[in-house]
Amino acid sequence: xxxxxSKNLQTxxxxxxxxxxxxxxxxxxxxxxxxxxxxxxxxNPDPKYFPLDPNDIRESSDAKVFWFADPxxxxxxxxxxxxQQLSDFGIEGRKLLHNEYCEYTIVKRQDSSGKLRPKRxxxxxxxxxxxxxxxxxxxxxxxKILKEILGIQPSWQDLYGVDDPFVLTEQMRAAKFSRxxxxxxxxxxxxxxxxxxxxxxxxxxxxxxxxxxxxxxxQIEKASREEIFTAxxxxxxxxxxxxxxxxxxxxxAVFGGNQVAFKxxxxxxxxxxxxxxxxxxxxxxxxxWIRRSRANFSxxxxxxxxxxxxxxxxxxxxxxxxxxxxxxxxxxxxxVGGFQILKSIEVGPLITTGNPKSLLSSDYLILxxxxxxxxxxxxxxxxxxxxxxxxxxxxxSKLHTSP
Amino acid sequence: MSFETKLQEGxxxxxxxxxxxxxxxxxxSVRDQIDAPILGKYLSELWTMYDELKKGKIRDLPNHxxxxxxxxxxxxxxxxxxxxxxxxxxxxxxxxLEKYSTFKKPLPTGGGPILQGAGLMYxxxxxxxxxxxxxxxxxxxxxxxxxxxxxxxxxxxxxxKSFYSNEESPLVLGNSYTGFQRDDFRSWIDxxxxxxxxxxxxxxxxxxxxxETNIDQEKWTQNGTYISFMRIRTDLSIWRKxxxxxxxxxxxxxKLTGCPIISITESGLPVxxxxxxxxxTSEVTETGNEHFKDISEGVIKGDKLPESHIHKxxxxxxxxxxxxxxxxxxxxxYEFFEPIDISPGFRVGLxxxxxxxxxxxxxxxxxxxxxxxxxxxxGSIESSAEMKRFLTIRAAGYYFVPPYSKVDKFPxxxxxxx
Numbered sequence: 124x125x126x127x128x129s130k131n132l133q134t135x136x137x138x139x140x141x142x143x144x145x146x147x148x149x150x151x152x153x154x155x156x157x158x159x160x161x162x163x164x165x166x167n168p169d170p171k172y173f174p175l176d177p178n179d180i181r182e183s184s185d186a187k188v189f190w191f192a193d194p195x196x197x198x199x200x201x202x203x204x205x206x207q208q209l210s211d212f213g214i215e216g217r218k219l220l221h222n223e224y225c226e227y228t229i230v231k232r233q234d235s236s237g238k239l240r241p242k243r244x245x246x247x248x249x250x251x252x253x254x255x256x257x258x259x260x261x262x263x264x265x266x267k268i269l270k271e272i273l274g275i276q277p278s279w280q281d282l283y284g285v286d287d288p289f290v291l292t293e294q295m296r297a298a299k300f301s302r303x304x305x306x307x308x309x310x311x312x313x314x315x316x317x318x319x320x321x322x323x324x325x326x327x328x329x330x331x332x333x334x335x336x337x338x339x340x341x342q343i344e345k346a347s348r349e350e351i352f353t354a355x356x357x358x359x360x361x362x363x364x365x366x367x368x369x370x371x372x373x374x375x376a377v378f379g380g381n382q383v384a385f386k387x388x389x390x391x392x393x394x395x396x397x398x399x400x401x402x403x404x405x406x407x408x409x410x411x412w413i414r415r416s417r418a419n420f421s422x423x424x425x426x427x428x429x430x431x432x433x434x435x436x437x438x439x440x441x442x443x444x445x446x447x448x449x450x451x452x453x454x455x456x457x458x459v460g461g462f463q464i465l466k467s468i469e470v471g472p473l474i475t476t477g478n479p480k481s482l483l484s485s486d487y488l489i490l491x492x493x494x495x496x497x498x499x500x501x502x503x504x505x506x507x508x509x510x511x512x513x514x515x516x517x518x519x520s521k522l523h524t525s526p
Numbered sequence: 527m528s529f530e531t532k533l534q535e536g537x538x539x540x541x542x543x544x545x546x547x548x549x550x551x552x553x554x555s556v557r558d559q560i561d562a563p564i565l566g567k568y569l570s571e572l573w574t575m576y577d578e579l580k581k582g583k584i585r586d587l588p589n590h591x592x593x594x595x596x597x598x599x600x601x602x603x604x605x606x607x608x609x610x611x612x613x614x615x616x617x618x619x620x621x622x623l624e625k626y627s628t629f630k631k632p633l634p635t636g637g638g639p640i641l642q643g644a645g646l647m648y649x650x651x652x653x654x655x656x657x658x659x660x661x662x663x664x665x666x667x668x669x670x671x672x673x674x675x676x677x678x679x680x681x682x683x684x685x686x687k688s689f690y691s692n693e694e695s696p697l698v699l700g701n702s703y704t705g706f707q708r709d710d711f712r713s714w715i716d717x718x719x720x721x722x723x724x725x726x727x728x729x730x731x732x733x734x735x736x737x738e739t740n741i742d743q744e745k746w747t748q749n750g751t752y753i754s755f756m757r758i759r760t761d762l763s764i765w766r767k768x769x770x771x772x773x774x775x776x777x778x779x780x781k782l783t784g785c786p787i788i789s790i791t792e793s794g795l796p797v798x799x800x801x802x803x804x805x806x807t808s809e810v811t812e813t814g815n816e817h818f819k820d821i822s823e824g825v826i827k828g829d830k831l832p833e834s835h836i837h838k839x840x841x842x843x844x845x846x847x848x849x850x851x852x853x854x855x856x857x858x859x860y861e862f863f864e865p866i867d868i869s870p871g872f873r874v875g876l877x878x879x880x881x882x883x884x885x886x887x888x889x890x891x892x893x894x895x896x897x898x899x900x901x902x903x904x905g906s907i908e909s910s911a912e913m914k915r916f917l918t919i920r921a922a923g924y925y926f927v928p929p930y931s932k933v934d935k936f937p938x939x940x941x942x943x944x
Contacts, residue, residue, distance in 0.1 A: 202621050396895075399643035427895075502737070
């Protein structure tokens with residue numbers, strides 16, 4: 124049973140990134156999606172610590188919640204070199220490895236000698252749930268967004284399989300949403316990995332927003348990541364960047380007696396990007412090769428924040444992505460895919476905390492870790508066997524393409 | 527047969543141990559390309575001499591023991607050793623050493639950023655970075671003499687070897703940098719420093735221990751670490767132009783008590799956390815104030831304070847240090863004072879020393895705009911052009927610190943010897 128009560132539920136949140144000028148209908152649909160995911164979340168968010176409505180938090184301040192976007196699991200299972208190869212391995216790599224709430228596609232083009240080379244990287248942190256709202260409620264807006272992103276306007280047939288989507292019911296339009304899969308695969312419009320969803324973000328913040336504690340020598344103490352993830356039987360989440368960062372930041376605030384909530388606009392954002400690491404012919408990257416979009420934070424002075432980032436030259440220019448160099452100190456290498464870019468990017472949601480009050484001893488959720496080995500060996504994680512299979516698939520594909 | 531490996535000595539991370547009061551960081555250069563076994567044999571002999579020094583034995587004073595003052599000696603190897611100097615090495619360069627262990631070269635005219643995206647620059651007179659030699663040796667002891675003596679004995683060793691064998695020593699002594707611990711827990715800018723380091727023990731260990739790996743050729747590095755060294759000059763003439771309030775907001779602490787600042791009044795005055803320091807004490811370093819040394823999520827109010835140094839340098843304050851993404855590093859810095867022959871007659875600053883499981887942790891702290899990227903120190907004072915020169919770098923380097931096992935002739939001997 125949830126105690127959730129909101130004064131103005133329908134318009135708690137603007138659309139992610141304030142990125143689209145939407146009508147109330149879309150905004151309401153988005154808020155309904157948020158509310159529905161919150162209420163049905165398996166982590167049972169406790170409104171006492173994690174209210175859905177950020178307006179319920181007074182004396183608020185921003186929490187710093189972000190993490191590096193390069194997939195961490197393959198780095199634990201293997202190393203950075205293999206992680207890069209597999210993460211850049213087309214849709215197969217994206218499906219398995221892009222699980223830090225940031226996905227990308229590599230756009231390839233032929234050079235003048237006919238060789239296929241990487242041209243650009245499209246990076247996205249947009250939630251699929253928002254795109255579903257738009258596709259269901261406002262076909263015109265969907266087409267407008269796509270035109271802005273792709274530069275061309277898809278036909279109604281492309282998007283809905285009919286000449287006139289307005290004759291379809293919302294459910295029928297929603298059923299056609301999978302038609303976007305191919306465009307999404309090619310262009311990274313929104314995140315499609317099963318654990319990069321709105322529901323997953325709400326789950327992990329809800330999971331962390333609990334006053335867990337352990338008893339040591341009769342004293343109540345703060346629990347560690349390993350103790351929490353082991354006691355709650357979610358060890359598989361403990362070796363990524365995203366889930367520990369989001370949940371432990373929320374936990375830190377709650378254990379300190381604060382509430383946490385998503386700040387408006389709820390979304391996942393590219394919060395930092397070290398563009399200085401990139402160079403072209405020994406000079407800083409041309410500004411037009413770094414295209415941020417899908418956010419409008421300029422009024423808050425956060426215009427570097429965005430949900431979409433495109434790196435690389437346009438089709439009209441004779442250069443390629445691998446003409447760009449990424450540098451760390453004296454080490455320099457060509458950019459051949461998205462993994463290298465993601466190493467310089469931090470992503471995260473906007474989280475606010477506040478309403479401080481002391482926790483009572485009865486508030487703590489004491490974790491029973493008696494006799495449990497809480498050590499988590501990330502190089503032995505179950506996902507490593509799946510990544511091994513992907514590695515074999517990758518190596519096989521290289522054999523076939525080798526001269 | 528495999529033997530248990532562990533971190534080398536000289537990393538004072540555990541509960542109940544305290545680093546010696548004096549540091550000397552010495553750099554050795556390998557003269558030319560050399561076969562790994564030959565250099566390995568030479569280093570074994572040097573290490574034997576170091577073992578004797580730790581027992582107070584000086585080769586020129588047989589049977590006369592001198593105080594060693596809890597001397598510890600740590601050795602690290604730089605990327606150039608693997609890539610340019612060693613022939614027939616038994617180990618290849620660790621992956622993270624190869625990718626992340628170099629700083630940019632200073633500009634030919636001096637100065638320039640140390641990393642792409644970093645706000646720390648080389649000092650204007652620094653045209654070459656002296657901390658890029660092949661080998662780093664860290665000496666720590668409780669007296670200045672005990673660490674200085676190590677450098678002199680190293681010189682004697684290298685010199686004697688070439689004198690008696692009539693051959694050039696394969697090693698050349700490079701720069702040495704000395705420093706000391708302060709008993710007031712402050713730095714040259716008068717503020718408390720190093721008090722929000724991680725808890726002793728596991729949290730520190732997990733931030734710096736190279737973790738288990740499934741990659742065969744990297745397994746030998748497990749339980750080793752990476753050391754970073756930066757000789758950071760502090761320009762007090764710039765700092766002292768700031769008012770006390772400006773200084774406090776830049777640091778994020780009260781200047782006198784060290785209590786963390788959690789908000790700013792409408793008139794721009796800093797407000798420290800309630801109850802700090804506890805009655806009967808005057809500084810955050812005193813007993814009873816332990817929980818004020820650091821602050822938890824949700825305590826800071828307003829949007830200016832997160833820009834201050836103690837926050838920019840440590841955005842994730844948990845003790846969950848295992849994951850690289852935490853960017854937690856174990857700092858073991860030593861202040862320095864050196865007389866110079868130009869005004870004002872001295873140079874002061876910090877020998878920044880940190881240990882981490884990959885150099886990427888520190889690189890990310892120094893270059894991400896969420897952290898210290900583009901910032902020289904932190905705080906809204908960064909808008910002043912002069913403040914961008916407040917801290918400058920005189921030397922900077924990364925070295926791989928191999929693990930040690932009882933079968934090793936010296937830490938890292940398996941790089942050179944079968």
